Amino acid sequence: MAKQPVYLPQPSPATAVGSELQGLTLEGDPLSTQVAQIQQTLVDNLHWVQGKDEQFATAHDYYMALAHSVRNQLLQKRIRTAKTYAQAQAKAVYYLSAEFLMGRHLGNGLINLGLYDTMRHALADCGLDLDELLEREAEPGLGNGGLGRLAACFMDSLTTLNLPAVGYGIRYEFGIFTQVIHEGHQVEVPDKWLSYGNPWEIARPDYRVEIKFGGHTEVYKDSAGDYQVRWIPSQTVMGIPHDVPVPGYGTDNVNLLRLWKAEAGEAFDLGAFNAGDYAGAVANKMMSENITKVLYPNDETRQGKELRLQQQYFFVACSLQDIIRLHLRDHGSLNDLAEFAAIQLNDTHPAIGVAELMRLLLDDHQFEWEAAWQITQRVFGYTNHTLMPEALERWSVDLFGKLLPRHLEIIYEINHRFLDQVKLRYPKDPERLERLSLIEEGPERRVRMANLACVGSHAINGVAALHTELLKQEVLQDFYELWPDKFTNKTNGITPRRWLLQCNPRLAQLISETIGDRWITHLDELKQLEAHADNEEFRHAWQAIKQENKWSLAHYIRDTLNLEIDPSSMFDVQIKRMHEYKRQLLNVLHVVTLYNRILQNPGDHVVPRTVIFGGKAAPGYAMAKLIIKLITAVADVVNHDPIVAGRLKVVFLPNYNVSSAQRLFPASDLSEQISTAGMEASGTGNMKFTLNGALTIGTLDGANVEIREEVGADNFFLFGLTTEQVAACKAVGHNPWFYYDTNPELKRVLDVIASGLFAPETPNLFLPILDSLLVGDPYMVMADYAAYVQCQEHVSRTYEDRDRWVRMAILNTARVGKFSADRTIAEYARDIWRVKPVPVGE
Numbered sequence: 001m002a003k004q005p006v007y008l009p010q011p012s013p014a015t016a017v018g019s020e021l022q023g024l025t026l027e028g029d030p031l032s033t034q035v036a037q038i039q040q041t042l043v044d045n046l047h048w049v050q051g052k053d054e055q056f057a058t059a060h061d062y063y064m065a066l067a068h069s070v071r072n073q074l075l076q077k078r079i080r081t082a083k084t085y086a087q088a089q090a091k092a093v094y095y096l097s098a099e100f101l102m103g104r105h106l107g108n109g110l111i112n113l114g115l116y117d118t119m120r121h122a123l124a125d126c127g128l129d130l131d132e133l134l135e136r137e138a139e140p141g142l143g144n145g146g147l148g149r150l151a152a153c154f155m156d157s158l159t160t161l162n163l164p165a166v167g168y169g170i171r172y173e174f175g176i177f178t179q180v181i182h183e184g185h186q187v188e189v190p191d192k193w194l195s196y197g198n199p200w201e202i203a204r205p206d207y208r209v210e211i212k213f214g215g216h217t218e219v220y221k222d223s224a225g226d227y228q229v230r231w232i233p234s235q236t237v238m239g240i241p242h243d244v245p246v247p248g249y250g251t252d253n254v255n256l257l258r259l260w261k262a263e264a265g266e267a268f269d270l271g272a273f274n275a276g277d278y279a280g281a282v283a284n285k286m287m288s289e290n291i292t293k294v295l296y297p298n299d300e301t302r303q304g305k306e307l308r309l310q311q312q313y314f315f316v317a318c319s320l321q322d323i324i325r326l327h328l329r330d331h332g333s334l335n336d337l338a339e340f341a342a343i344q345l346n347d348t349h350p351a352i353g354v355a356e357l358m359r360l361l362l363d364d365h366q367f368e369w370e371a372a373w374q375i376t377q378r379v380f381g382y383t384n385h386t387l388m389p390e391a392l393e394r395w396s397v398d399l400f401g402k403l404l405p406r407h408l409e410i411i412y413e414i415n416h417r418f419l420d421q422v423k424l425r426y427p428k429d430p431e432r433l434e435r436l437s438l439i440e441e442g443p444e445r446r447v448r449m450a451n452l453a454c455v456g457s458h459a460i461n462g463v464a465a466l467h468t469e470l471l472k473q474e475v476l477q478d479f480y481e482l483w484p485d486k487f488t489n490k491t492n493g494i495t496p497r498r499w500l501l502q503c504n505p506r507l508a509q510l511i512s513e514t515i516g517d518r519w520i521t522h523l524d525e526l527k528q529l530e531a532h533a534d535n536e537e538f539r540h541a542w543q544a545i546k547q548e549n550k551w552s553l554a555h556y557i558r559d560t561l562n563l564e565i566d567p568s569s570m571f572d573v574q575i576k577r578m579h580e581y582k583r584q585l586l587n588v589l590h591v592v593t594l595y596n597r598i599l600q601n602p603g604d605h606v607v608p609r610t611v612i613f614g615g616k617a618a619p620g621y622a623m624a625k626l627i628i629k630l631i632t633a634v635a636d637v638v639n640h641d642p643i644v645a646g647r648l649k650v651v652f653l654p655n656y657n658v659s660s661a662q663r664l665f666p667a668s669d670l671s672e673q674i675s676t677a678g679m680e681a682s683g684t685g686n687m688k689f690t691l692n693g694a695l696t697i698g699t700l701d702g703a704n705v706e707i708r709e710e711v712g713a714d715n716f717f718l719f720g721l722t723t724e725q726v727a728a729c730k731a732v733g734h735n736p737w738f739y740y741d742t743n744p745e746l747k748r749v750l751d752v753i754a755s756g757l758f759a760p761e762t763p764n765l766f767l768p769i770l771d772s773l774l775v776g777d778p779y780m781v782m783a784d785y786a787a788y789v790q791c792q793e794h795v796s797r798t799y800e801d802r803d804r805w806v807r808m809a810i811l812n813t814a815r816v817g818k819f820s821a822d823r824t825i826a827e828y829a830r831d832i833w834r835v836k837p838v839p840v841g842e
Contacts, residue, residue: 011047031118038115038122041069060196062128063106063136066119067199070109074245075202078254081840085164086330090838091339092164093829094323095155096316096353097346099148099295100169100257102155103498103658104137105200105244111502112156112247138193139659141175142259144296144616145577146684147385149658150463150821151346153684156495157821159248159255160521162837163829168319170311171201171242171259172295179616179655184632186617186625190294201242201259209239209321210265211314217406222366229363231406237288238263239318249497249521252840260318264288298620302399309395309403316353320360334365338378342833345457347385348393351449354380354456355407355414363406369413381832382457383490384450385681387470388581394446397439411438411447418455425482436478454479454486459832461490464682464703466723490828491706492682493821496523499688503662506545507692511813514538524817533810543806546667546693553667557651563639565649569608570799573694574672575656575664578617578624581679585627585769586781587611587672590792591634591650592749598644607796610649614656614664623768628652630766633758661685665692669805670795673698674788676779678723680704687819693809697795699784703819711815715808717798719791720784729783736777739785746785750774 045065046052052061085092102108110116120130143149151167158165177188212233222228244257264285272280291310299305320343327337345351354376361372386392401408415438426432438455440446454460454476460483462468468489472480480487501508501520511519514532519525532538550567557563574587591611598606613631617624635650653660671689673696680702690696690707698704699720708716721729740747754770756763773782799805817823829835 011044011053031121034118035122035125038069038119039126042066042122042126045069059132059136063133064197064199066123066133067106067137070106070113070115071200071245073113074109074247074254077247077252077840078245078256080252081254084253084840085838088838089330089340090164091833091835092166092341093158093833093835094319094341094343095151095158095165095167095346096319096343096350097148097151097167097169098312098315098349099143099346100151100155100167100259101143101145101148101658102140102152102244102257103149103662104134104139106137107134107502108156108498109247111497112160112249114250116502138196138198139657140193140198141178141191141657142169142172142295144176144618146682147347150492150684153493153495153498153821154825155246155255155257156248156497157493157825159246159253160251160495160497161822161825161829162248162251162253162839163255163825163835164838165255167246167255167257168315168322169257169259170292170295170315171261172292173261173289174294176295176616176657177619181628181632181652181654184629184636186628188619201244203261204241204243207241207322207325208263209318211237211239211262211317213237213310213313213403215405217409226366228366229406229409231359231363235287236265237291237314238265239314239321241318241322253838258319258322260292260315262288262291262314296618298618300620305396306399306403309399312349313352313356313404313407316350317356319350320353320356324360334361334367334375335371337375341379342381342835343379344828344833345380345382345453347383348391348449348453351382351393351453351456352404352407354452355404355410358410358414359406362410373414376456377458380453380457381459381461381828382453383461383463384453384467384471384476385463387467387475387679387681389475392448392450392475394440394448397445397447400447408447411452414452414455415439422482432478436482450476451479458486459488460486461488461832462681463490463492464706465489465491466678466700466705467681467702470678470723488831490824490832491703491819492684492687493819493824494684494687494691495821496520496691498662499665500691504545504549504666504692506548507542507666510541510545519817521822523820523822526814526817529810529814533807533814539803539806539810542693542810543802546669546806546809549666550669553663556663557653560653561651563649563651565610565651566608566646569610569649570669570796571612571667572609572670572672573612573614573664573668573689574674575612575614575653575661576683576685578615578621578628580623580627580772580779581676582615583674583676583779583781583784584613584615584631585773585779586674586784586788587613588627588631588634589746589749589781589785590789591638591648592752593745593789594648595634595638595641595644596745596748596752598647599641602643606647607799608647609796610651612651612653612664612668614653614660616656623772626766626769630753630758630769633766637758661688665689665694668692668694669799670694671696671698673701673704674720674784675699675701676784677701677721677726679779687816690812690816690819693813695795695798695805695808695812697788697791706818707816710818711812715811715815717791717795719787721780721787726780729780734777734780734783736774736782739782740774743786745789746782 042065045068049068050061050064110119123130155167175191178191180187180189214234215232217229217231239260240263242259246255246257291314297304297307299308357376358372361367419433422433422436438448438451440448462471515528554565554567557565576582631652638650665688671694673686677699682703697717700722753766759765
């Protein structure tokens with residue numbers, strides 16, 4: 001710690017504390033009483049949970065004591081919530097997601113409990129710094145990007161809206177890797193987020209479930225003489241749930257995130273150990289625990305593919321058994337499961353749930369097929385999150401049959417019955433049958449998981465208006481023509497609690513002082529800010545806050561990377577998962593363009609710009625990793641060239657995660673949302689930038705379309721081909737060489753990269769990138785380059801007019817109300833789940 005506490009009260013007697021059950025009960029207490037109680041609870045947890053006093057306590061001890069204090073208040077609320085839901089016989093949402101990128105818990109818990117400022121005051125009284133303790137928390141990297149962060153925002157909104165819900169996912173031991181940049185290259189290091197324990201979770205071994213893999217099936221007659229199927233597995237694994245309380249804002253409700261850990265049924269073979277086979281003694285433990293070891297293992301190998309399928313089935317099977325247990329506890333019969341349970345599939349990862357629920361109903365609970373199928377279709381909803389064909393998962397039939405033989409039988413039967421219905425509707429259309437089939441024929445037959453999700457769900461939704469239309473017209477066109485009523489749009493949203501109130505407290509305070517604080521749970525209230533956009537004093541205050549945030553980020557970058565950046569320059573930021581369709585490459589080409597221009601005309605006026613990148617590439621994605629190397633190589637040259645000093649800087653911020661995002665969004669001037677039109681489903685980073693007053697440069701892709709509609713075309717920097725133009729260009733034969741030959745500036749940029757300037761020791765290093773651009777250019781980087789560069793010139797001119805820029809920023813924030821996750825969840829609850837709020841205490 002920076003300084004020792006100057007005062008802490010004496011601990012309560014152990015009998016009064018009840019070990020680690022000591023928590024806060026602050027409702028209605030005056031500030032002085034709250035401060036005293038916080039201090040007392042802190043010292044009690046320091047003594048009785050950590051076993052330390054202030055003389056020997058470390059910073060970690062204080063963090064753990066504080067975390068237990070907050071967690072225990074959440075648990076008190078959770079107990080009341082569970083009782084309220086049970087008494088109300090409430091229908092609940094069960095949200096199945098392979099990712100939950102929750103971010104750090106402590107700050108979010110304090111915000112949602114309304115304790116943030118009080119806690120800061122109470123700790124300062126003791127000589128402790130809340131910010132320093134917040135930094136002690138390891139961030140759980142249980143997601144890769146937008147999918148996991150969306151799930152986290154949705155959990156926040158579900159609780160804030162008092163909707164009964166449980167999020168189900170995987171307790172990855174190592175999560176997404178820690179990204180280290182070594183000599184400009186991404187290096188993946190294990191993310192040891194559990195090294196110091198996790199005070200936010202409670203293991204529930206009494207709710208463990210058994211999960212089967214492999215083996216074979218056999219037919220037998222039950223006591224009534226009916227034929228049944230029994231699955232005889234070759235391997236069993238135990239699923240152990242770990243519960244994390246999820247608070248809402250301004251409510252006593254607390255929902256649960258239940259994450260599953262894989263363990264061996266028999267973790268230790270004493271006989272093998274005594275025989276000297278020490279590795280064999282723990283082989284079963286190692287094999288079982290691998291299932292939840294790492295988020296998204298590299299699936300370039302067959303072993304990797306098998307592990308990913310194991311992961312998906314494991315958490316879905318655990319979750320469905322748990323849902324059935326909860327339902328039978330409260331209702332006694334599964335006949336009415338659909339009346340009390342809405343199960344949402346967050347993309348295709350949990351789609352195996354359709355076959356698994358059928359297996360449980362048919363084999364374990366002896367339902368007839370039609371009754372089981374009716375229940376299954378009524379409980380499941382499917383959210384599609386992608387337009388990329390490779391993300392619509394397909395598993396080899398051989399692999400599927402090896403791991404899940406009973407499920408393959410069930411999928412074949414679902415497919416047979418489904419295609420019989422399709423034949424009646426389209427009797428002379430065999431091509432349609434082939435496209436709709438759950439089984440893709442070919443040299444290697446595959447199970448189409450998106451098709452399974454569509455057939456087995458009563459509702460299918462996209463996540464932005466354009467995305468949903470493209471699903472209807474292209475990706476899932478045959479399903480839309482078959483079942484148009486199943487399809488609906490639910491444009492994504494973000495929680496304003498984390499993405500403004502917590503991450504940008506200065507701006508949040510200004511907004512609340514100006515229009516009140518109802519916007520925290522009713523984001524459309526920000527519309528009132530429009531009336532202040534022309535107020536000079538308000539604009540000045542807005543700009544001063546932005547500048548403070550930029551200084552804070554500059555200090556962080558200096559401390560992290562030993563790199564000085566100018567807070568008065570434009571902060572031009574692109575932070576997202578590294579993928580070719582997101583076109584970080586287009587951004588780099590613009591950076592090289594600016595660099596070339598300055599070198600050619602060093603006396604010309606240039607609007608100073610700091611271009612900041614952040615994002616991780618999948619371990620097996622060679623091209624994305626090479627683009628990271630190009631960014632860092634360009635940065636190395638640009639940042640050390642005295643000719644461009646003070647005019648252009650390039651930053652690649654390693655290990656982009658929720659915590660670094662909370663620093664970046666408030667400090668950004670320009671938001672780069674430049675994906676190829678028709679390839680981004682929605683995006684939520686675009687919403688977070690807009691909420692924090694950054695202006696967007698972007699294409700008409702994903703939620704950009706709706707953001708532009710809301711904030712106004714004059715407050716959005718639009719460029720690039722539309723979805724229809726991209727398709728037309730590809731249809732007639734896209735020729736990237738045309739742009740190279742006819743655009744001297746683009747030619748110069750590519751020639752500079754080809755020359756080896758950015759990789760003098762390995763001059764051919766970036767040839768695969770150049771080949772991709774000049775041979776095919778699948779993401780239309782060459783086609784959009786000129787429009788992008790021209791639009792960036794417009795950005796620079798606008799930035800120089802500070803009054804105009806700030807006014808545009810205010811209007812962006814004022815008009816972002818539609819993109820609250822609260823609105824999105826309310827629409828799901830009304831249109832798909834049919835669930836109603838059940839507030840605690842009413």
